[in-house]
Amino acid sequence: MRRINIKKGASLVELMIGITILTITGLWVVANFYSISIGVQNTRMKTLAINLAQEQIEYLKDKSYFAIIPTSSITYNNNFSPAIPYDPLYYPPENLNIAGKNFTRLTYIEKVMVSGSNLVSLPYDSLDTGLKRITVTVVWQIGNEWKKYSISNLVSNYQESSSGGFYGTVRDIYNNYVKDANVYSAQNPSNNDYTDTSGAYAFAVTPGSYTLRVYASGYYSATSTSTYYITAGQIINQNFTLTPVSSGSVSGLVYLNDRLVISQIVGSTKSPSNFDQEYVEIFNPTTYTWTVNGNIGLKFQRKADSDKKEIKITYINSYIPSGGFYLFANTATLTINGVNINADAIWSDLNTLSDFPYFATDKNIIPVKEDSGSEGCAAIELYRKSDEYILDQVGWDWNPGTPQTPPFYETDAIDQVIGLQRSEVYARIMSTSGFNSSYGPAYDSDNNNKDFTDIIPINISPSNSSSPTRNIISGRPAYGAIITANDGLSSSTAAWKATNPSGFSYATFTLVGVATGTWQVQISSGLFYLLVSSVSVLSTNYSTSIPNGITSPNWIVPGLNNLILSSTTDKGIIYGRVLDPNNNPLSNIKIAGEPEGEAITNSNGYYALIVPTGTYSVAANPSMYNPSYTSETRDNIVVNLGEFNSGNDFILSGAGQVLGYVCNYNTANPYPGVSVLSVDLNDNTVAETISGTDGKFYMRNISTGTYIIKPVLDTNQTSSPESISVSVTAGNKIFVGTFTITGAWGTIRGTATVGGMPIDTGVLIITTTGTIIGALPPDISTAVLSGIPYYMASTMADGTFKVDVRVSTASATYNLYGWYTTYSGDTPVITKKTVTGVSVTGGQTTWRNISW
Known part of the structure; x- marks a missing residue:
């Protein structure tokens, strides 16, 4: 009998396992392919950025020392932290496209001085020390992420500098660094520098005798104890210790009003005709009018409901004014305490019994305990319809037997023994002092049990959009609000949470170290801010509470130091003063911020630049707007949202x-x-x-x-x-x-292309008034070096080239030659192109392209 050989195959289980392994492996490959691709792209773009940065460095180093102009007007790229400084004037940003990739090249030139083993940056208008630092930064974007590559190099005039200089550190008596101090020579105040965040300064001077002075806002000025004689190349260290002027503190309470709030809730009160009235009143503590019609809605949820129910509303009036009210009700006219008041909006007939079981009885939506033993515990929500943003929520409980908690609330629901009853009103209080109908019901600590009081029987009437507006003395405690002053001495502080003996929370602050004098104080929380002027700190250790009777704005209620943030800003403030060398204020001096901002000093020399957040340079008297005084510039001034950056003072000389x-x-x-x-x-x-x-x-x-x-x-x-x-x-x-x-220089510029596209692999360019014979570039020989001059360059990464040529008369005619290398397999193929008759005028640029 013939034997049949049966070969063993894979079982179904083994097959499934194999497929699973292949699937997992495939998923891993797919998942990592994107990351690998991004990694390759990052590496390639960084390589291109390195080449572009080095290219600019070499181009600038080919210039004569004095043709490399220090950056005098600084702009910052704020896509990075710290921001990147660059020169928008002499070396403006270059937008380059290399191999389909976009780059921006930024250039920044500084004068520097050697101090020990360190290089110290000097002001652009400082004396030249024979050293300049070139910094080139190339930035690019991959997706939403910004990338950068920076490189620096030094250039020298190769001559021994005949100048000397000073450097040092400025501290206060507590050994803290003093930032923004102006250290200058008494003999020539334009020889100066401003201290950085580590208190350091440095500047150059010519040989001679010098006395140094230092001025810093909020400190007593100081003078060097010695007069120094500076010789060529001598660098002297001079440190200063400054004594702060007398200082005190500023304190207050901070509230924020940025949204509408629910101010009254009534579930049932009988009218003279026995109609079961209910209503919800809302209040506007902000500084602007809100459109309620179609934009603002209410949701309600009983304890027994599984979710929130939207209350369908028929709007009668559209707006709620600043400091005003808006009234929702189940009837067009309410009668409360014998007074008729019209509703601004009423419950629509489209509301259903499935959502609101008591709606058939006088259109009731908010049940009270008298409606059923299981009612009296519920919650209501005020929201913005466009995005479902919750403006306010109020919930109330009841606690007989088994406590009942409402479906939603803020921190702690309104504590009730019985629950919401007929002829009871939940009313929002006006401040931590409690309920006072003279002021707007704005206190909102996000705790329903503290923010509301219950009144039974009802002895207050609701208000509508036509009712008188009310002054506001509180709001939401602005925990974490930032407080700054423009005295130039104090730092900043943040408001913290405190609680009074009655258990009400509030945000309070104390800004310490405020110089004696009269200042402005800015309080900010996110986009909201308040600027308080005429804040006087009268003497050492004096504490000033704001607002008060002399500040602007002053207190709403005498003795109540509540600050209300209700205006918005997307800016901060750069603040300072301009003085002459004798510390006399200079008025009508123009102040310019870069990239934006402009102001004029007042009669006391003060200025304020209100600018968006970012990093700035600020110039006093730019371009000698007042021709009688020097110009001064301060760099790297950081502006935060809603804050002062003060102490940015200047001393200008004739x-x-x-x-x-x-x-x-x-x-x-x-x-x-x-x-x-x-x-x-x-x-x-x-x-x-x-x-x-x-x-x-x-x-x-x-x-x-x-x-x-x-x-x-x-x-x-x-x-x-x-x-x-x-x-x-x-x-x-x-x-x-x-x-x-x-013997002036002229310039030939152009682009080398092949098939109409820029050549990014490099082309050798030679210009001469003579003729180059042959297909290859000339050999470097004695005859060539001693003959007619050849001017050479190579194209840049984007295919462009620039060749400087000598023009001994008014103009000259040159021939332009280019050699482009390609490969046939491993064999290089060099192709020559010629452009003749290129006329060049001294000091001018002639454009000629060369094409293959």
Whole structure:
């Protein structure tokens, strides 16, 4: 008999296990594919960002030292913390698209000084120390996430600096760092710096004798005990200890009113005709009118109900005014305590018995204990219809035998022995002092049992939208509200929760260390704020409660120090003062914030910039708005929502302006981009600028004195005249004359493309007035180096190029050559292209593209 061989296969169980393993593995691969893809994309984009940053560094380092202009007007990219500073003027942001990816390149130039083993950043208008720091940051976005790469490098003028300087730290007598202190030389207040968060300062000076002074808002000024003689390259450490001026404290209670509240609830009260009346009154403690019609609704739930029931409403009146009321009822006219009052809205006939079992009897929705022994425990909700946002909830219980808890409530329901009864009203109280019908019922601690009182029989009448509005003396306790003052000495504090002997909660604060004087205090909670002016701290350890009889706003009730937050803001305040070197206030000085904000100092030198949150630089007297004084800038000022950032003070000294003209070959050819220096009689650079597209240059922030004005040239350029001496006086604008340059530079710019698309793999560019023979670039030989000049560059990542060429006369004609490398397998193929007859004018840019 023939044997049959049976091969063993997989069982159904084994098959299912195998499928499960494959499925799990497949799911893992799918789940991780996205993450892997994102990781690869991140790595690629970071590599591109590194190349773009390095490209800009190398481009700037190819410039002459004085052609690299320090950033004088700082803007911040606030997508990162800390914010990224950059120059919007000389090196504006560059939006680049590389291989379909978008990047923004930001550049920031600082003057720096060596202090021990550290580099210290100096103000842009400080004396030049021979060192500048270039920082390039490239930012990009992947999804909703921002990424960045930053790189820094130093450039030097390779000459021994003839300037010296000061550096140090400013602390108070308690050894705390003092931020925003202005340290300056008494001989020239424009030699100065402002301390940072670690109390550090640094600035350069020319050789000579100096006495240092320090001014900080909220502190007594101080002067160095010694007069120092600075020699070239000498850096001296001078620390200061400041004594705070006398200080006291400011205190108060903070409430927030940002929503409507339920103010009265009545389930049953008989009219003279024995109609079973019920109503719900709401109150508006905010500063603005609300539209109720169609926007605001009510929901009700009995203890026996499984869910909330929407009360269908017929609206009669549409609005509830600030400080006013709105009345919902089961009848158009109520009679309460013998007085008729019209409802603003009534229960609709569309309400059903399945939702509201007592609706057939006089349209009753809110049952009372008398309706049934199981009733008297329930809850009602006030809500916004557009998004179901809950504005207020009130619940009431009853406690005979087995306690009954309402379906919903805030913290603790209204405690009742019997429950809601006929001729009983639940009425919201006005403040922690209890019920007082003279004021608006606004107290809302999110605790129904504390926020409401029950009155039986009813001896108060409801109000409607036509009733008189009421003053508001409380609201929701604003726990965590931030309190700041503009005295420049105090920090900030937060309101905390406290409870009075009657068990009512409130938010209170004490802001300590407020300098003696009269100030403004800002209280904020989220978008809501209140600014209180004329807050006087009279002496050391004096405590001022606000509001009071002299503040603005002052107290609503004498002796009641309740602050009501009901206005909204999306901004904060930068505050400070502008003084002259003798500490006299300067009025009508323009203050400009960057990226936004503008103000003018008042008669006492104070200013306030109200700006959105973010990081700012602030300039006093920008562009010498008042030509008699210098300009000063402060950087990295952080503005938080609803808060003061105070103590941002300035000291401005007398100044004038210098302007002139730079041309190429003759006055008809303006020469832009030429660095022009102002040096003092010790040959220290005190200011630098570059000529504009029209050849004109401006130096707007020059302290009074005598200076030499001169252009910065290379070895193949000459200027007529070489330099011009000028005496600068306060408030005067001086035209020094014209510098005529021989051997100017011109520029050829363009894009290298293949098939109409930018080449991102690099193209060698050579320009010359001669002719290049052959398919390959010329070899570097003695003949080439000693012959007609070749000017070379390579294209950037986006295919663009820029070549600077010498123009010995008014203009010259160049030939443009490009070599593009591709590969055939492993073999490189170099292709040459030529563009002839490119006319270049000194100081100007000629655009020519080169295409394959």
